[in-house]
Amino acid sequence: MxxxxxxxxxxxxxxxxxxxxxxxxxxxxxxxxxxxxxxxxxxxxxxxxxxxxxxxxxxxxxxxxxxxxxxxxxxxxxxxxxxxxxLERLNRIREVDAANFSMTVEAGCILANLHAVAAEHERLFPLSLGAQGSCQIGGNVATNAGGINVLRYGMTRNLVLGIEAVLPDGQIWNGLRKLHKNNTGYDLKQLFIGSEGTLGIVTAVSLRLFPKPTQVETAFLAVENAAAAVALYGLARRDLSDLLSAFELIGHFGLELAQEATPDLRHPLESKSSHYVLMEASASGLVDLAALMQRFLEGAIEAGHVLDGTVAANSTQAGALWRIREDLVEGQARRGRHLRTDVSVPISDIASFLAKTDAALAATEPRAIPVAYGHIGDGNLHYNVLPPAGMAEDDKPAFLKRCEQVVYAALPEFGGSISAEHGIGRAKRDSYLKGLAPAEKALTEGMKRVFDPQGIMSPGRLFEA
Ligand SMILES: Cc1cc2nc3c(=O)[nH]c(=O)nc-3n(C[C@H](O)[C@H](O)[C@H](O)COP(=O)(O)OP(=O)(O)OC[C@H]3O[C@@H](n4cnc5c(N)ncnc54)[C@H](O)[C@@H]3O)c2cc1C
The missing domain is CATH 3.30.43.10 (Uridine Diphospho-n-acetylenolpyruvylglucosamine Reductase, domain 2)
Structure with a gap:
């Protein structure tokens, strides 16, 4: 030793x-x-x-x-x-300041535990994702995680007021302010958010909190296609008075995958449709949310955007609807190695992007099984691909790489991004570096050198080792 x-x-x-x-x-x-x-x-x-x-x-x-x-x-x-x-042992809650709508917590706190702590103080920490029972707030900050509530509350980047981090030379930088406004020079904390461990180690964060919703309306709606889902989203933003907090697109195959993972999960509608929307609106205070939701749905049905649907009568029913969205991820995992993407395009281009990518994939890799779903309100799609049944394990990496290239090839036409929320890591590094403009690349590499001249922090992630 x-x-x-x-x-x-x-x-x-x-x-x-x-x-x-x-x-x-x-x-x-x-x-x-x-x-x-x-x-x-x-x-x-x-x-x-x-x-x-x-x-x-x-x-x-x-x-x-x-x-x-x-x-x-x-x-x-x-x-x-x-x-x-x-960071798992750095899991203390350092402070909850309910009057300031903030809390300061250590990096190893599990996200779901932070939801509970905020709720005890009648507050909401809105970052919400399928992995919330295991992921840590430090990891969420390092990846600038997104999730289902981004359309209303923004990404992790919008939820962080301050950061404490250990720099690559071992200094502790205490940027743990809990100010809602601070306009003094460069906003250094933002550099750590989404830096994926390449600039230092986040040890604590001050987080922005919101009023805890007292009313929640969750609906599962059948729509004709992705274009109808986008039209419905526009209507929901208008009619729900900015109280819309989630708006997810799920294909019928996604629902079947969720049922593969959880056989007792039942189809919430009588009829089968190619596409569904799972949406949620939430409010605190004196708004009559149920009435708003009902008026919105009546208008949406009249306009022909909704074919069928159901509204959860209580939180148990709402939970069952959300399990479809959560378990479809597990259903894909059970099919073994597959392509996961988290691309984004402007919301207005979602339907064209999907049509173009479906056609390109069918033409180049006809055996590919696409599973497309995502956060419509963020223009963020998980255009995933399962290999055909029976494909040898050794053949899958090359096959899935070819499928990934097809998905990525459609993005430039729409000004899209190869990563809307999962980040780059090692899996997307080469595609990310290829897409950087020369000035962008020089600034990004220069920044890395300033923070980490020896290149010891997470080598090979974002940058070549
Ligand atoms: C079922 C499922 C659903 C998911 N849904 C979503 C979703 O909807 N939206 C979304 O954005 N992501 C999603 N993810 C991806 C993942 O949950 C997020 O990226 C999450 O933020 C990672 O947190 P973690 O604690 O697990 O980090 P890890 O996986 O442990 O680490 C992720 C990266 O952050 C770095 N890192 C971790 N902690 C620190 C720290 N304290 N300081 C510096 N660097 C650090 C690591 O080195 C690594 O590069 C999902 C994942 C699963 C499995």
Whole structure:
């Protein structure tokens, strides 16, 4: 054991091989890594000590949250050189300031636990995603996570008031302000949001809170096609008085996949349609939300945008509708290795993008099985592809890469993005770097050099190693 490893050993490394396994792979289990050592510090000061020791010998580090990321960012590299720093033990709530509509929490707090803490104070922390029972707020910040409520509350970027981070030389930067307005020079915290562990390790965050909704209306609606869903979205934004909080497109095949994962999940409508919308509006205060929803639905049916539908009568029914959206992700995972994308286009181009990509995929890879769904209000689509049944495991990576190229090829025409929310990691690095304009690339690389001149933070993610 080297002197450096002796120094790191005081931070209670994970030595149990069975336990270590879960730090070496991610949720989809597509990528497997090896670590020099896995450490689980308890304080920001311990994180700083670890980073200082690693920096003294230029040892690469990868921070790890709940390992639910979908772009192979948190998994250590296969060569076993990286030190994994898990933030799971930094899980204290430092402060809830309900009057300021803010709370300050450590990076390892599980997202669903933060929802509960906010609710205890009659507040809402609106970031909401399928992985919320496992992902950590530090990981959400590092990936600038999106989820289902972005159309109303914005991405994680809009929800962060301040950050505490350990820089790649081991200094602790305390940017933990809880101000709603602060217009003093460069907004450094924003650089950490979405930086995927490449600029430093986030150890705590101040978060923006909102009034806790006291009324929620959830509806599952059949629509004729994606164009009808987009038209319906426009109507909902107008009629629901900006109280719309989620608007998801789900194809019929997506519903079947959800039922594969959860056989007791029933189709909420009598009739089958090719496309459905799962939408939610929420409000606190004196608004009569149920009446607003009813008027909106009457108008939507009259305009021909809705073919059939149901409105949840209570939170149990609403939960059952949301399970369709959540379990369709699990249903895809059960089909094995597949292509996951999270592209975005302007909302007005969603239907054209889908039609064009469906046609291009059918022409070039006719055996591909597309599963397209997503956050209509953000123009964010998960245009995923399953390989055909029976395809040999060894053939899948190349097949799915070709499918990915077809999906990405349609984006430039619409000014689209290859990543609306999952980030770049290692999985999308080459496509991301190829798409950067020269000036953008120079600024991005320059920024990395300023923060991390030795290149020890998460090498190979976003940038080439
Ligand atoms: C079922 C399912 C549904 C999902 N739905 C969504 C969705 O709707 N929207 C969405 O945006 N994403 C979604 N995701 C992706 C994922 O949940 C998010 O990217 C999440 O923010 C990752 O958090 P994590 O704690 O698991 O991070 P990890 O996976 O552990 O890490 C992700 C990246 O952040 C870095 N990192 C982690 N913690 C820190 C830290 N404290 N400081 C610095 N860097 C750090 C890692 O090095 C890595 O690069 C989903 C994933 C699953 C499995």
């Amino acid at each position: 080297s002197l450096i490893d002796n120094h790191l050993a005081i931070f209670d490394p994970v030595t149990d091989l069975d336990l270590a396994e879960r730090y070496l792979t991610d949720w989809p289990r597509d990528t497997q890594g090896k670590a020099r050592v896995i450490l689980r510090p308890r304080t920001a000061e311990e994180v700083a000590d670890i980073v200082r020791i690693c920096a003294s010998a230029a040892i690469p580090i990868v921070p790890q949250g709940g390992h639910t990321g979908l772009v192979a960012g948190a998994v250590p590299s296969a060569d076993g050189t990286e030190v994994v720093v898990s």
